[in-house]
Amino acid sequence: MLTQLLPPRIDASKMTIIPHKISLIIFGLLLLSVVACSPLVVLDAGHEPSHPGALATCGKQEMDYNDAVVTILAGALGDYRVLLTRPAQAEVAADVKGLSAYLSQEAQLKWPHRKTLFARAALANKNKADVFISIHHDSTAGLWQINNPALCGGKGGKNLAAAFKQKYQVGFNIFINDNKVEPCRSLSLEIAQLIAKRLIAIGRVAADHHLDDCKSCHSIDSRLGIWHQDLAVLREAAMPAILIEVGNIVDPDDEAIISASEFRQQFAQIIRAALAEYFAASHPRRQTTEHAYSACVFL
Numbered sequence: 001m002l003t004q005l006l007p008p009r010i011d012a013s014k015m016t017i018i019p020h021k022i023s024l025i026i027f028g029l030l031l032l033s034v035v036a037c038s039p040l041v042v043l044d045a046g047h048e049p050s051h052p053g054a055l056a057t058c059g060k061q062e063m064d065y066n067d068a069v070v071t072i073l074a075g076a077l078g079d080y081r082v083l084l085t086r087p088a089q090a091e092v093a094a095d096v097k098g099l100s101a102y103l104s105q106e107a108q109l110k111w112p113h114r115k116t117l118f119a120r121a122a123l124a125n126k127n128k129a130d131v132f133i134s135i136h137h138d139s140t141a142g143l144w145q146i147n148n149p150a151l152c153g154g155k156g157g158k159n160l161a162a163a164f165k166q167k168y169q170v171g172f173n174i175f176i177n178d179n180k181v182e183p184c185r186s187l188s189l190e191i192a193q194l195i196a197k198r199l200i201a202i203g204r205v206a207a208d209h210h211l212d213d214c215k216s217c218h219s220i221d222s223r224l225g226i227w228h229q230d231l232a233v234l235r236e237a238a239m240p241a242i243l244i245e246v247g248n249i250v251d252p253d254d255e256a257i258i259s260a261s262e263f264r265q266q267f268a269q270i271i272r273a274a275l276a277e278y279f280a281a282s283h284p285r286r287q288t289t290e291h292a293y294s295a296c297v298f299l
């Protein structure tokens with residue numbers, strides 16, 4: 001019968017509700033897919049309360065500088081999924097069961113003695129991060145540090161010897177693992193270059209004192225301040241990895257620049273812009289977490 005072929009009656013009152021619900025579901029699914037596919041950036045605040053790093057001009061610990069930058073940077077990278085290797089003012093949670101399995105055999109042997117160092121890379125590997133960024137602040141060998149009673153509001157502090165500043169440039173450095181067998185070498189260098197160019201453009205200076213005080217370092221690009229050093233976190237990270245020395249905290253001039261909140265915001269935006277350019281590059285293996293993780297293996 002003809003009447004049986006007609007579509008069932010539709011309740012007009014529900015017509016406005018159903019499309020709205022469907023659009024919400026579609027929007028939710030799209031949002032989930034965007035979030036799921038957005039790259040995972042691991043931010044590693046160097047050092048920790050048990051090993052707080054170098055002391056600055058007025059005695060402040062390097063860890064505090066690293067934590068301040070990472071906190072701002074994490075907020076600026078809202079386009080990405082962000083994983084911190086440790087919360088601010090806290091130790092790295094190295095006692096995650098099975099975590100050492102995400103390291104090389106050599107690192108697994110050293111694991112019991114250097115857990116909180118290796119755990120940083122292991123956490124990135126376990127979570128299949130796309131990029132690993134370690135944040136540090138540089139210091140200088142003790143022989144170049146001079147006590148100055150006029151510093152730090154008259155309480156006294158340390159500054160760099162005049163001879164040091166005549167001999168070397170004071171500023172930032174970016175380290176990568178430039179080992180010939182490092183599969184992520186070229187991508188790590190690309191990220192370092194994208195960041196360094198932007199830092200130079202805002203007037204930051206590439207430091208060069210590691211020419212003389214770091215035997216295991218070599219310069220990759222002196223103009224951009226990019227160096228190799230065989231650092232555990234860079235060697236063990238299974239994805240493009242860089243370590244940034246934001247500036248020199250024993251030089252009162254540089255310390256004043258890099259500890260200003262305006263600079264830290266600017267620094268965070270530089271990292272954000274550099275990562276945006278990196279991930280926008282045409283290589284399809286960078287576009288999703290799953291593919292990007294294996295990018296270094298295939299390139």
Ligand SMILES: [Zn+2]
Pocket residue numbers: 046047053054062136137
């Ligand atoms: Zn450090």
